[in-house]
Amino acid sequence: xxxxxxxxxxxxxxxxxxxxxxxxxxxxxxxxxxxxxxxxxxxxxxxxxxxxxxxxxxxxxxxxxxxxxxxxxxxxxxxxxxxxxxxxxxxxxxxxxxxxxxxxxxxxxxxxxxxxxxxxxxxxxxxxxxxxxxxxxxxxxxxxxxxxxxxxxxxxxxxxxxxxxxxxxxxxxxxxxxxxxxxxxxxxxxxxxxxxxxxxxxxxxxxxxxxxxxxxxxxxxxxxxxxxxxxxxxxxxxxxxxxxxxxxxxxxxxxxxxxxxxxxxxxxxxxxxxxxxxxxxxxxxxxxxxxxxxxxxxxxxxxxxxxxxxxxxxxxxxxxxxxxxxxxxxxxxxxxxxxxxxxxxxxxxxxxxxxxxxxxxxxxxxxxxxxxxxxxxxxxxxxxxxxxxxxxxxxxxxxxxxxxxxxxxxxxxxxxxxxxxxxxxxxxxxxxxxxxxxxxxxxxxxxxxxxxxxxxxxxxxxxxxxxxxxxxxxxxxxxxxxxxxxxxxxxxxxxxxxxxxxxxxxxxxxxxxxxxxxxxxxxxxxxxxxxxxxxxxxxxxxxxxxxxxxxxxxxxxxxxxxxxxxxxxxxxxxxxxxxxxxxxxxxxxxxxxxxxxxxxxxxxxxxxxxxxxxxxxxxxxxxxxxxxxxxxxxxxxxxxxxxxxxxxx
RNA sequence: GCCACCCUAGCUCAAUCGGCAGAGCGAGCGCUUCGUAAGCGCUAGGUUAUGAGUUCGAUUCUCAUGGGUGGCUCCA
Numbered sequence: 001x002x003x004x005x006x007x008x009x010x011x012x013x014x015x016x017x018x019x020x021x022x023x024x025x026x027x028x029x030x031x032x033x034x035x036x037x038x039x040x041x042x043x044x045x046x047x048x049x050x051x052x053x054x055x056x057x058x059x060x061x062x063x064x065x066x067x068x069x070x071x072x073x074x075x076x077x078x079x080x081x082x083x084x085x086x087x088x089x090x091x092x093x094x095x096x097x098x099x100x101x102x103x104x105x106x107x108x109x110x111x112x113x114x115x116x117x118x119x120x121x122x123x124x125x126x127x128x129x130x131x132x133x134x135x136x137x138x139x140x141x142x143x144x145x146x147x148x149x150x151x152x153x154x155x156x157x158x159x160x161x162x163x164x165x166x167x168x169x170x171x172x173x174x175x176x177x178x179x180x181x182x183x184x185x186x187x188x189x190x191x192x193x194x195x196x197x198x199x200x201x202x203x204x205x206x207x208x209x210x211x212x213x214x215x216x217x218x219x220x221x222x223x224x225x226x227x228x229x230x231x232x233x234x235x236x237x238x239x240x241x242x243x244x245x246x247x248x249x250x251x252x253x254x255x256x257x258x259x260x261x262x263x264x265x266x267x268x269x270x271x272x273x274x275x276x277x278x279x280x281x282x283x284x285x286x287x288x289x290x291x292x293x294x295x296x297x298x299x300x301x302x303x304x305x306x307x308x309x310x311x312x313x314x315x316x317x318x319x320x321x322x323x324x325x326x327x328x329x330x331x332x333x334x335x336x337x338x339x340x341x342x343x344x345x346x347x348x349x350x351x352x353x354x355x356x357x358x359x360x361x362x363x364x365x366x367x368x369x370x371x372x373x374x375x376x377x378x379x380x381x382x383x384x385x386x387x388x389x390x391x392x393x394x395x396x397x398x399x400x401x402x403x404x405x406x407x408x409x410x411x412x413x414x415x416x417x418x419x420x421x422x423x424x425x426x427x428x429x430x431x432x433x434x435x436x437x438x439x440x441x442x443x444x445x446x447x448x449x450x451x452x453x454x455x456x457x458x459x460x461x462x463x464x465x466x467x468x469x470x471x472x473x474x475x476x477x478x479x480x481x482x483x484x485x486x487x488x489x490x491x492x493x494x495x496x497x498x499x500x501x502x503x504x505x506x507x508x509x510x511x512x513x514x515x516x517x518x519x520x521x522x523x524x525x526x527x528x529x530x531x532x533x534x535x536x537x538x539x540x541x542x543x544x545x546x547x548x549x550x551x552x553x554x555x556x557x558x559x560x561x562x563x564x565x566x567x568x569x570x571x572x573x574x575x576x577x578x579x580x581x582x583x584x585x586x587x588x589x590x591x592x593x594x595x596x597x598x599x600x601x602x603x604x605x606x607x608x609x610x611x612x613x614x615x616x617x618x619x620x621x622x623x624x625x626x627x628x629x630x631x632x633x634x635x636x637x638x639x640x641x642x643x644x645x646x647x648x649x
Numbered sequence: 650g651c652c653a654c655c656c657u658a659g660c661u662c663a664a665u666c667g668g669c670a671g672a673g674c675g676a677g678c679g680c681u682u683c684g685u686a687a688g689c690g691c692u693a694g695g696u697u698a699u700g701a702g703u704u705c706g707a708u709u710c711u712c713a714u715g716g717g718u719g720g721c722u723c724c725a
Contacts, residue, residue, distance in 0.1 A: 110653060212720030213652030220722045224652045227720070259660075268698075268716045323725045378650050378723065379716090387724085439725085473725060561682040588679090589687085596686035610684055622685055 070096035073232040079186035080122035092152040100231035130199030131184035205233040254539035255384040273382040273389030280552035301368040306348030312338040318347040345371035358510040364400035385536030398523040409457040427484035430465035433472040442500040451477040475501040485541040545602040557584040560610035
């Protein structure tokens with residue numbers, strides 16, 4: 001089976017204590033200039049509708065014509081590259097991936113953007129030649145002879161010959177046949193399928209996108225190859241739609257919007273992967289946190305606070321120094337004692353639990369903390385808000401009795417979905433990771449009940465879920481929830497994890513009804529994951545046009561002339577008194593420029609005030625969409641805005 | 650961390666085959682007082698990321714460091 005999208009698309013295992021949400025979509029270059037969409041929601045609906053259409057076609061991607069086109073395009077590209085470096089180009093593999101294809105090459109020099117143009121041009125010529133694709137099954141020896149000067153192919157053939165792995169290094173059940181596909185004078189080791197002839201690739205629906213380094217077989221100890229990414233579609237319109245999506249994604253890039261909307265920054269002097277929240281970004285974050293805090297309080301959580309460092313022994317007990325040291329920073333020496341910056345909050349929460357004797361009557365306990373943790377990330381993986389070195393998790397740990405477990409899981413799952421919905425996410429996909437037979441703590445029986453409890457909770461919640469067999473981390477099964485954003489991209493946000501290890505290691509207990517000590521169950525969970533990443537996803541989801549309840553500035557007063565300034569400040573005062581975040585644009589610019597500036601800041605309401613409004617005690621609201629509501633009384637506007645804020649519109 | 654590319658004013662970008670560093674936007678100040686996406690003018694703003702080297706001379710070439718971009722790898 002071809003690995004669709006490759007490893008880049010695979011969600012990571014969230015570590016104990018959680019907090020990882022990973023973008024499940026590649027970022028790619030973009031193209032033209034496009035109009036801003038009316039709202040994130042509209043695009044979301046369209047995208048979802050489209051995805052459903054695709055599902056109804058009921059043909060798997062691997063069986064589709066599009067898959068053949070992309071696979072064939074990869075071959076055509078390989079031919080063009082081989083011709084560019086006669087006798088010197090070594091070819092590796094080139095599969096179709098989600099939205100396109102790539103091919104890996106070992107070349108005598110680095111490719112430039114100009115090279116891509118030349119390759120693309122040559123590809124069009126090959127396509128125009130309508131060369132038929134021909135398949136030929138051969139023996140291993142013959143195959144090796146044919147690819148005598150292609151070391152990567154030889155390695156692949158040997159893999160096929162021995163059986164056990166396919167050309168992507170994935171395990172195989174059956175002994176595969178060795179087949180070639182040829183078109184024109186290019187032949188590649190390949191199992192297909194392909195289109196009938198190169199003419200079936202639409203030359204106006206193919207585009208090469210980028211070149212990047214990639215390790216042979218994804219192994220950083222093997223040679224690094226040059227990977228050319230391309231995209232291919234059935235027709236020009238599909239290509240244009242795809243390029244539009246890339247462009248739209250680029251415009252929504254939270255790093256760009258973060259600067260334009262003055263939400264956050266990083267500083268070379270502060271350090272890589274460390275986020276500085278500006279007042280506006282801080283306001284959005286605080287609003288989200290306040291909302292979440294209220295939800296948690298209503299949901300029976302207790303808020304706790306814990307320090308940022310802890311002694312080496314703590315991390316020894318928790319197992320972090322054995323299992324997670326690579327993710328931790330070097331210890332600090334404090335009066336001869338080693339302290340570590342915390343990569344997770346759980347040991348502290350456990351110590352709060354252990355600070356006194358617990359009775360079964362107290363359980364379940366739910367300790368929540370906006371806990372800031374620090375994890376070592378290699379410099380090359382840092383990315384805006386999405387991958388950082390210091391971040392704040394909306395972390396919580398549930399401690400419960402065995403009999404409370406199903407209810408506790410139901411609760412946390414429902415809770416997760418309800419809060420995600422509050423932030424405008426509508427489509428969820430859950431993944432249940434089950435025991436890895438090679439690597440698990442406790443007994444097989446220990447795993448059965450919690451795994452089944454998680455599965456049943458997913459059933460009861462009516463969430464669509466898939467089972468990731470053997471994908472659990474060693475200490476327990478887990479549920480990961482991915483959301484689909486306004487552009488149809490998937491992001492892993494929440495994670496709910498069982499833990500068999502820490503209660504044991506910290507010798508946690510409670511006194512049961514029988515007067516005997518019992519070991520509590522422990523659940524780690526983070527719903528937003530980390531505030532940094534969640535904000536990054538939110539910014540991209542809304543394209544910076546936050547719903548009014550989250551918008552840092554909810555209304556800006558735009559006086560037409562300076563004569564209206566007093567009135568504008570007067571109205572702004574009333575709005576603020578009513579709990580609406582309002583500002584007055586008292587810059588010396590003209591009204592048109594003020595509107596333009598406010599549009600750029602994506603402020604929900606622009607309240608124009610001139611002679612008419614002053615006279616009538618009104619404001620003339622303009623929406624971000626450009627809609628002009630005309631003059632309405634100030635009190636009516638306040639009522640309208642208040643309602644929208646309260647209803648999270 | 651690895652491969653490639655990049656770092657010039659707050660932002661977006663010019664320029665210098667190695668020879669006085671520029672524009673637009675933004676900012677400050679002034680003029681204008683205007684009805685739904687850019688009014689006009691003036692001014693300030695730079696050790697060309699940092700440090701070394703080569704050179705008569707380095708923003709330009711070399712090396713190192715820091716930061717970034719796209720991938721890869723990693724993320725119990």
